[in-house]
Amino acid sequence: MGKHARPTEKRPTTAPEGGVRFRPLPVRSTVRLRRPLDIWHKPALSAVVAMAIPALTLFALGRMDLILYTSAGSLCALYAHGLPYAARARTLLWVVLGMVTSLGIALTAASAITSAAVLVVLASLLAAAHKMACDATHIGPPGNLIPTFIAASAFFVPQRLGQVPGHMALALGAGGLAWLVCMAPVLVRPRGPERIATARALQAAAGLLRTGTGTDGAGVAHARHATAAAVNAAWHTLFLVPVRTPARAAARGRLERLLVQAESALGGRPGEADPTAEAERLDGWAHQLRRGRPLPEIAPTAAKTEEPAGITREGAAESGTQAAGAASAVADGSSGVADGSSGVAAPGAVREGRAPLLGLGGPALRRPAPGRPRGVRAVLARLAPGSPLLPIGARVAAGCVLAGWVSMVVGVGHPYWAVVTAASIYQANTTLSWQRAVQRTVGNLLGLLLFCVLLPLTHTGQLAMIALVLAFQFGAEACITRNYWLGSVCVTPMALLLTGFGGHLPAKTLIGDRWIDTVVGAAVGLACCVLVTNRRAADRIDIALERVAAAEAAAHRLLATAPAPGADDAGETGWARDRLVGCLVELREAVDVAAGEWWQRALPQERITHAEQRGHRALAGLVRRLSAPALAA
Template sequence: MPSPPSPVLATARQVADPHHVRAALRVTTTDATVAAALRCGAAVGLTLAASAAAGRTDLAGFAALGALASLYGRYDPYRRRAAVLAGAGGLLVVAFVLTAALTAAGAPLAVALGAVALLSGTATVLCVLVRTGPPGATIVVFAAAGGIAGPVGWHDVLERGLAGAAGAAIAWSVCMSGYLVRPSAPARLAVRRAADALRRADDVRAASDGDPAAADAVEAAYRAVAHARTVLADDLSHRRTRDTALVLTAELAVVAGPADALPARRNLRDTARATWPSAGWRLTGVRVVLAGLASGAVALVAGFGHPAWAQMGSTATLQGTTTHHAVVRALQRGAGTALGALVAWPLLSAHLSFAATAVVVVGLQVVTEVVVGRHYGLAMLTITPMALLMTSLGGAGDPSGMALSRALDTVLGAALGVLAVVVVHPRRAGRAAG
């Protein structure tokens, strides 16, 4: 009896499947993105405005970096969102301060890149354990990369770190402001999405019985209902939202059918404890660290301008939960960034004023959040110029060369992220295959 193929060969065959290219071109549907996009745009815009009002436009890019905490917890119930935003903001600031401190201390760039790789793995594990969802650890690596760019003194570490913390605080305030007027809005959205998902599953199942699309639709409906039940459990445990949660629970039971009692509310620590026994986060963390070390080393040896951006590319690729997801993300991020660099090039070469740059950054941020759930590659057309303009606000590097460097580093990182999926497997799987 022939022995089964090794995990490396089996995964390599999966990576080479041409279906990934078709999947990378597919646009999905999503809803309720405008409010989240406006919150993110408002957080970044207010941060840039505050920097200008304080007369410290040189710190605006670092403050806006902290404001990217607004990307997390978009649809979480407010008490969980408060904890996720605080944790994400703190992690962004810590990542920046750590690499900036290494730079200020005169550490070799290779040492700083090693720290970025470890940060990327740690942030990935934390995001998986507490189930933050997108964007995962990618933004943390962006923050860490900010600490490496340009000459940094100890005074800069303090000022820029405080600016990042102020930006994170503004993001927290903006994203939590809805609690004052509509505290049950996340639960209403979750129940509506569950009802819509169930309706789509019924339609697909009736139209194509036995088709794989029907199974996918049923699985999506199951996840939507489970998420709604989790959100309702959170709201039921709080006095201000309890009455509305009871009504919404009854509405969910009508469309989803009777079910057992709602699960107990879990805070972030409870979620991490529940996720801990699963082995997936360990493998993902190892892959992210190894890919980060490899991409940073190759970019450094090749003389690329921003090796940490290659690490960001590999980290973003490995936020995918499956081989298929990772390959699709790599294709979308690599191609999208290359095209996005062409968009960024004239914007960087125009040397826009601070006010004009701020307006463009906020506009790109809003468009990104509307598009990213529909197609990650299309979103890179706005993410790339937005990130480069934010970097230019910090005065780091030559704007005329940043676009090309961003494209090259990202493609390298995405490729090495896929390579990590191919070569890094659980030891038990390898032994079983042998």
């Protein structure tokens, strides 16, 4: 549900390259509020509607004890709101099936196993599987938190084996309703997700143009990374849009022309035109896209030929601050999806097997670069032996098991909340996990205080409890993109209310157990995170540097040849751009992950800085080569 926090401004204690360095853990930036995500209201409203209908139905039937099972399906409505509707339909189907499967495993174990210690182990293993699966699929917020919360709770719900199919059917039915709720906006704004993705790229490009007029090399690097990531994510979104009719091809073509304008900011020089005026124009187009207004007609422009702004003046200042660039670019959903973008060619110049465009008698459309695994193969490749996700999975499993067992030792009868807390704090590295642990603890404490204040209202009846659950669900999504701790203030009382429908624990016991579980889960989980460091993080940088060097060399070989007319040159140029930007995004992600490990060998900062400078210079050349034919298409 929450986004990754921004990297801290504290500088690590460095050692010579190849040595070990210690990174101080941040405090102030951990609780700092950020701007909310631009589409936070979409998952918030969807979840409220998807949860309200089953909850009110159960209330009318007098079976509010079943709300845990319907909530499992209803909370699937929080996912996939950034995807085009065709891809959203497929993704939500997998989310619902995964949720129901996890619930079935937990309920079956609860009906067959009486040992709480064994149930903690099983819940922890399932939590680790959720974490690795969500990271491998790039499902996005709320990630593994929701299925882990539902499954861990279900492991400790009294259950008979004969009840499991019926309870799973309730979850599946609620999940089907969530699917319908999330797909309903297609009737009003059928191209809304791709328009928002394009608007994000335009706004990032406008920020690059404004930043490029200054003298801060680090700021230019930050803006350039943000633009590259946003443009790459937007191309990925457009490639998910099916083009089955000329009308749909024309609509996607207009979005592509706008996206090419944003992409051209990576290859242009502000001295060619007034950068402020150009930035205002891009922002104006982004505003039109978000408002659902008709798309503007883009006039062709000449290709840019000069050095991009900021490439030659970044200097040493870039190395200490670039980590903020890509992380903030990815924080709003523009994650490093490098499945990417490619070239464009003139209409009609399609060659079987490697066509860089789609025609349908309308505008030429870009196609993704070949050679990258997609779908299930891509997910399996990310989970293969040697994957950086495996240490994270080991952290989750070990931390959750120990947290659950310690919670049992201190006297908590149902330690699932300790398991959930431990699972929720594990992020890509130690620094982010530390931030999440602090945020979770602070948010849960304030949430418990809020629950105590509202306790008299919960005694007025189940209808009031339903209203509070829905209000907290909406508030959680409204606040959690500002900072995770702020969202946890709403999540905690909502979870307590959902638990209260099926049980009758005294409020004092419920609040006390929840607080103990929170402290134990955060402390034990963070201890495991500190002790089980991700030693593969720095190795991933070396691999990413090699890939950037290879992609840059291929780009320079292509740029050394004269452009040839027709589809082949544009296609090869676009695919080279795709490979290079994907490698640059991968390098920046690897650096961000390794930089956040508190105990890690010193990073090759000079090599990283030079590789990114050279890579973005080559990327600018590829973009300039594509600009003229792409805009004229």
